[in-house]
Amino acid sequence: MPDVTVVRRLRFNAAHRVHNPALSDEENRELFGKCNNPHGHGHNYELEVCVTGPVDPRTGYVIDLGIVRDVAGRLVVDAMDHKHLNHDVPFLRGVNPTTENIVVAIWNLLAPRIAPGRLARLRLWETENNYVEYEGR
Ligand code: NI
Secondary structure (H helix, E strand, C coil), rough: CCCCEEEEEEEEEEEECCCCCCHHHHHHHHHHHHHHHHCCEEEEEEEEEEHHHCCCHHHCHHHHHHHHHHHHHCCCCCHCCCCCCCCCCHHHCCCCCCHHHHHHHHHHHHHHHHCEEEEEEEEEEEECCEEECCCCC
């Protein structure tokens, strides 16, 4: 069977402060500028969950995208929507919530729970112009 990639897009809104606690306040300000504002700032995030696998001859699907919606909705959106990522999200505890670090944490949460097919890529949009991609390597 041909391998096909299917994609589900999810959205959540969250606050964060880019801050590395291993560095001084001055170093953080210098590195991260306004992203280091003490009380944080918000983003309208978009997450694209890409699942690759063979097309099931019975259903014609790689995976029912409703499963992806439900799993990622429960694990990611319910945990992160309208939260402060530095304080409120258990799987980000101790993580400097850059888009890069967030996408890796989401991967580790989702990858074992996506089936059939396999999680092939995550794309996380932080702004209209900036996104990161991760393929688990
Ligand atoms: Ni930001």
